[in-house]
Amino acid sequence: MGNGLTTTGTSTAYTVSTALNSNTLYSANIQVTDANNNTASSSVSFDTISGYTFEAEDYDYTSNGITGLFIDNPQTNLYAGLSATAGVDCQHTVGGSNEGHAYRTNSPGLVTEGAGDKARAQYGTGLQDYDLGFNNGGDFGNYTRHYPVGTYNLYLRGSGGNGPQADAASLSVSGGTASLAGTGPYQFSVAGLGWQTYTWCPLKDSGGNLAQITFDGSATSLKVTIDHGNCNENCYLLVPVNTNVPVSTVTITNVYPNGVSLYQSANTLSFNASAPDGISVSDISVFLTATNLYGRGYSSNLTSASGLTVTGSSLSWNVSTPLTTNTVYTAFIQVFDAHGVAQSSSVSFDTIVPAYTFEVEDFDYGSGNYFDNPQTNAYNGLDGVLGVDFNCTQNGGAYNRFGLSTEVANDKTRSEYTDSGLPDYDVGFNNGGNWGNYTRHYPAGNYNIYVRASNGNGNGSSDSGNISLVTSGLGTSSQTLVQLGKFGVQPTGGWQTYAWVPVKDPAGNLAQFTGGSLETLRMTIDGGNCNENFILLSPVDPSTVLQPYVDNIQPDGTGLFQFTNVLSFIVHSQPGTATGNISLNLNGSDVSAGQTFSGTPNIRTVSYTLKPNAYYTAIITVTDANGTVRSTNSFGTFNSTNYQWEAEDYDYNSGSYFDNPQVGSYAGLSAVSGVDILESDVNGPGRGNSYRAVTATDFPDASAGDQARSQFTAVSATDYNLGSFGPGSWANYTRHYPAGTYNVIGRFAEGAANTQATLSQLTSGYGTSLQTSNFLGTFAIPVEGWSTWQWESLRDGNGNLVKVTLDGSLQTLQLGGSPDTTQPEVNVNFLMLVATTPSPKLTATVSGGNIHISFPAQNGYSYQLQYKNNLTDSTWTSLGSALPGDGTVHSMNDSSAIGHRYYRMQIQ
Numbered sequence: 066m067g068n069g070l071t072t073t074g075t076s077t078a079y080t081v082s083t084a085l086n087s088n089t090l091y092s093a094n095i096q097v098t099d100a101n102n103n104t105a106s107s108s109v110s111f112d113t114i115s116g117y118t119f120e121a122e123d124y125d126y127t128s129n130g131i132t133g134l135f136i137d138n139p140q141t142n143l144y145a146g147l148s149a150t151a152g153v154d155c156q157h158t159v160g161g162s163n164e165g166h167a168y169r170t171n172s173p174g175l176v177t178e179g180a181g182d183k184a185r186a187q188y189g190t191g192l193q194d195y196d197l198g199f200n201n202g203g204d205f206g207n208y209t210r211h212y213p214v215g216t217y218n219l220y221l222r223g224s225g226g227n228g229p230q231a232d233a234a235s236l237s238v239s240g241g242t243a244s245l246a247g248t249g250p251y252q253f254s255v256a257g258l259g260w261q262t263y264t265w266c267p268l269k270d271s272g273g274n275l276a277q278i279t280f281d282g283s284a285t286s287l288k289v290t291i292d293h294g295n296c297n298e299n300c301y302l303l304v305p306v307n308t309n310v311p312v313s314t315v316t317i318t319n320v321y322p323n324g325v326s327l328y329q330s331a332n333t334l335s336f337n338a339s340a341p342d343g344i345s346v347s348d349i350s351v352f353l354t355a356t357n358l359y360g361r362g363y364s365s366n367l368t369s370a371s372g373l374t375v376t377g378s379s380l381s382w383n384v385s386t387p388l389t390t391n392t393v394y395t396a397f398i399q400v401f402d403a404h405g406v407a408q409s410s411s412v413s414f415d416t417i418v419p420a421y422t423f424e425v426e427d428f429d430y431g432s433g434n435y436f437d438n439p440q441t442n443a444y445n446g447l448d449g450v451l452g453v454d455f456n457c458t459q460n461g462g463a464y465n466r467f468g469l470s471t472e473v474a475n476d477k478t479r480s481e482y483t484d485s486g487l488p489d490y491d492v493g494f495n496n497g498g499n500w501g502n503y504t505r506h507y508p509a510g511n512y513n514i515y516v517r518a519s520n521g522n523g524n525g526s527s528d529s530g531n532i533s534l535v536t537s538g539l540g541t542s543s544q545t546l547v548q549l550g551k552f553g554v555q556p557t558g559g560w561q562t563y564a565w566v567p568v569k570d571p572a573g574n575l576a577q578f579t580g581g582s583l584e585t586l587r588m589t590i591d592g593g594n595c596n597e598n599f600i601l602l603s604p605v606d607p608s609t610v611l612q613p614y615v616d617n618i619q620p621d622g623t624g625l626f627q628f629t630n631v632l633s634f635i636v637h638s639q640p641g642t643a644t645g646n647i648s649l650n651l652n653g654s655d656v657s658a659g660q661t662f663s664g665t666p667n668i669r670t671v672s673y674t675l676k677p678n679a680y681y682t683a684i685i686t687v688t689d690a691n692g693t694v695r696s697t698n699s700f701g702t703f704n705s706t707n708y709q710w711e712a713e714d715y716d717y718n719s720g721s722y723f724d725n726p727q728v729g730s731y732a733g734l735s736a737v738s739g740v741d742i743l744e745s746d747v748n749g750p751g752r753g754n755s756y757r758a759v760t761a762t763d764f765p766d767a768s769a770g771d772q773a774r775s776q777f778t779a780v781s782a783t784d785y786n787l788g789s790f791g792p793g794s795w796a797n798y799t800r801h802y803p804a805g806t807y808n809v810i811g812r813f814a815e816g817a818a819n820t821q822a823t824l825s826q827l828t829s830g831y832g833t834s835l836q837t838s839n840f841l842g843t844f845a846i847p848v849e850g851w852s853t854w855q856w857e858s859l860r861d862g863n864g865n866l867v868k869v870t871l872d873g874s875l876q877t878l879q880l881g882g883s884p885d886t887t888q889p890e891v892n893v894n895f896l897m898l899v900a901t902t903p904s905p906k907l908t909a910t911v912s913g914g915n916i917h918i919s920f921p922a923q924n925g926y927s928y929q930l931q932y933k934n935n936l937t938d939s940t941w942t943s944l945g946s947a948l949p950g951d952g953t954v955h956s957m958n959d960s961s962a963i964g965h966r967y968y969r970m971q972i973q
Contacts, residue, residue: 087113088304090265094352096364106364114265114302117213120144121197121221121298122168122177124206125154125286133240133286135209141187142168142195149174155206168195175206180299181261182222196224196299198260200234204291207239208301212280216246217303219268219278221289223296225257228521228559230295236268236276241285246270246277255296257559259522263299277306314340315400315408322394324414326478331416335385338400343379348401351384357392358417358513359606360567360575390416391603393565415565420604421508421580425516425588425597426464426471426490428501429454433540433585435504441481442488452542455501459494469501470494474598475561476517491519493560493596495530500589502535502544503600509581511639512602514568516552516588518595521560526592527553532568532576532600535585536664546587547635547668548617550576554595563598570637571616577605577639579667611639613687615696622698625772626705633672634685634696641666642689649673650684677702678899680810680856701856703810703899705775708803712787712880712893713756713766715796716741720832720877722799728782731757736796738762739834745793745882746890756785764796765789769894771812771854784894786814790822791890794882798896799831803952804873805923806903808866809859811844811896816851817889824859824896826869827877838879842867846891854894868904872921873954900925903950903972916959918968922950929971930957936967947973 072079085091089112096106126134126147132154136143149155151173168177180196188194197206219236232252238245245251247270256264268276289298320336322329334351338344346369353372356362367386369375377383388394398410429435430447432454442464449455449468462471474491482489492501514532531551538544550568557564568576578586580602588597618634620627636647647669648657656673663670675681680701687694716722717734719741735758736742744750744764752765769786777784787796809824822844830836842859849855859867880893905920905928922928928948931941948955959966 085113087115088307089113094354094364096366104363112265114304116217116305117303118300119208119210120195120300121206121289122175122195123208124149124175125209127154133207133209135284137211141190141192144169146170153207155204157204158201164199168193175204176200178297180263180297182224182263182299194299196297198297200291200294200296200298202291202294204294205288207286207288209240209284209286211282211284212243212303214280214282216277216279216306218275218306220302220304221253221255221266221268222263222299222302223253223255223266224260224263224299225255225296226260226522227295228257228561230255230257230293232292233266233294233296234289234291234298237288237290238278239286239288242283243278243280243285243287246279247272247274251276252292253296257295257521259524259556260297262556263297265302275306278303311404311406313400313406313408314342314402314404315344315406316340317398317400317408317410320398320410320412322388322412322414322416324412324477326480326483327415327476328417328419328479329414330390330418332388332390333385334388334394334396335383336398336410337381337383338398339381340400340402341380342403344382344400344402345379346375346382349373349375349382349384350399351386352397352399353386354395355389355392357389358515358565358567358603359609388416390418392416417565417601417603419601420510420512421602422599423503423505424490424599425492425501426466426469427503428468429504429585430466430468433502433504437506441485442490449501453502453540455499457499457501458496462490462493463488464490469499472596474563474596476519476563476598489598491596491598495590495593495595495597497590497593499593500587502539502585502587504539504583504585506583507578507580507586507602510579511605512578512580513575513605514549514578515601515603516554516566516568517563517598517601518552518554518566519557519560519563519598520554520595521558521562522556522594524594525553525555526594527551528591529554529566529593529595530588530590530597532578533587533589534578534668535587536670539585547664547670549578549586551591553592560596563596565601570614572612572614574611575605575609577611578602609639610691612692613638613642613689613694615685615687615694618683618685618696618698620700620702622700623772625701625774626703627700628677628704629702630675630677631672632675632681632683633670635664636669636671636685636687638667638669638687638689638691640690642669642687644669646688647671648686650686651675651681653682675702678704678707703897707900708807708898709774709895710798710800710897711785711895712790712796713764713785714798715764715787716799716877720797720799724801728776728780729756733758735760736763740832742796743794744789746789746791749789749890752789755783764794769854769892770852771894786892786894788892789890790880790893791820791882792884792886792888794890796880797827797831797877798880799875799877801873802871802876802878802898803924804871804921804954805898805950805952806868806870806901806905806921807898808901809841809869809896810899811857811859812854812894813844813846813857814851814854814892814894815846815848815889818848820846820848820888820891821883821885822846822891822893823881823884824867825879825881827879831877836879841869843884851892866901868901869898870904870906870921871898872906873952905970905972907968907970909968911961914961916961917956918959919954919956920970922948922953922955924950924952926950927973928955929973931969931971932959933967934963934965941969941971943971944968 092110123144127150132150148170164176176199180194231254351367354364393415395413427444455468464471469492474489533546533548550570570576682699685696714731756766765788769784825838844857908919930944
């Protein structure tokens, strides 16, 4: 096969190879197209480098007062723990408390840390690779060795997290006979792709040429000094100078688009290739990578036989290939001369025709004020109002505004700045929660949204920020939002190296915004790690058909206690949907008729009134002209103040207990079998006890892994669960439970099969082995998985919620395993009392001529005692004033001399 590839095998399975040169960095893009015109591609970057290396952390050391000591050709990590003398072996200015010394000893040594570079063979034995970090100007390290005889180019394996840095460090010969060719200073510059993203950084002389250093085999000290820093150093590499590098006679000129500015909307890529000894048209190729604003891309290897138009003569060819608008391109141009020596040129550019752009630094000012289609830098000097126009902890900057933090942007040029001579700005120093509002009469139409952003760190984010539509409250501190989508900025190679970043909806589609009226868009920073220059609106591809989707469901089930009486969600529909096409099913019942709606057919906010202190499964179904979608979400509206008790906090030492125990109060305490608990599974105690005593009778327990509760997170404690709880097992929980009427909810996990648990109330024998109880009800627990915790309610034999009335006195509740011996064991995390409409028991006693009527008064309710002298009386009469419930037992008095009376309690 031509073009340098060797293939073997059959048409269904080829093995492909091509020759490589030594000591070369390669990036390969492999593309294969089959007989059905389907294309697959793969990219890989690698090097074929070999040479002499020495580690940046292996600088000279001091022992027994002798400085400048070194180890020739040291084994890996051989300098570990060795100390150095400041000003002789090394120098470091301490910069902060987060500096570490993972490899060498503490100050005055240079700062070492684990390096996340690509693997090298010498570290394949389980040893750690380190780098030098936290470098400050003036820091240095001396590296003494008997370096190999010869002349070499020198490379630093370096990284940087703040973008490209010229003159990050410099090198000199501090001892010995080694010599550097040319003139100094001899400097390393780093690419700055991320603190743990390393590249080979050549040492160059003052003329920008690769520096050459010659060793004669005697001991030599090389000194590396940090100049501007912003770099980590992993190792150094000596590569023999190649004195036989072929030079191509080809000159590539007049490349256009050339990528100097944005929006180079040419319909062709063109260039000139010339050589004094001629060029064959078959030796001209362009590898073109293209991605349009709709996210569709391709890669093509173009030649004169496929895609390139070539005119002129062998001495000077004019080459072109068609381009399409609204596309981002990278072109790799390669031309071979008559001697087979290649010349190449790379260029990145776009052919975007901007429909509408607005600057991220031009957020609203003066509580919602704005300019329509503002002139360049029109907002300069106009202050925003914190919490109304913007939110930011670090205000101001180069743009002279109070608001988001601004700085001069070194993005590719745009005509509005080059024509006016005004500087371009971006918004940087972004923290999560920063936001800015952008009010305009946006042009009519449907648009995708793109953020022109940069990321100088090595780590990208899928959620750098989001774009929302402000739906109410503009100009106030109480604004409501509908999120349109999120954007994630991947590493761009520097804080001033920008890329087009699409905003995507929760379904992964390009987010859509409908203009044509006065609207306010908001950009909010989530994960950050980005600078934002401006935002582009680009018309939606008319062939795009998006399914409807539902987002911003609240409560969303991410917390155990999402106490509310409203379910809300947002429906997004590209063509628009009628309210009758949005249905809501709660716990198996269609409640669509109770929904309320606001917004537009494209973005509707839907709400429904819920009962608090309950758990729900919601199924939302939306239909529009593009299709039907269903979204299912389970959540609880429980109040975190509901009384809870932990399943692992059962009685101990024959009925001993803690009232309102602190987290961890029962740790290590053992129970008495047959009195406090009964573990029916004789193998259960052997499964481990992380919390309660390790005995032959206590239940096993373990970290629950359930959703967080504040009583545990507040004290950094572990939430445990009770395990091995099955038929025949029981556990007692003695407390002064709060007075009131309650439903009982349990938190269970079951991974084997459907099972049950029971709850009873002891009536006698507390603290003994002879106990009697009153059966209250059953928890029906479906199988969902051992790591899936679920709410289940206590119900009676007819499936009704059980009401348990407590009077505030000392009570013992007993949790029991399944009454069906064929059912499996269950894990139990905690149980909870959820207040329900009270059904208090009135207790009457006579003393001193008065009737004392006592009743438990539950929080959240008021109690009014009423009476009739005869049941045939037409009305009830209130006795005294209403009493607020407070979780205790109250008494009201009436005279016993009146004779007979009938009493009732009115509860509100």
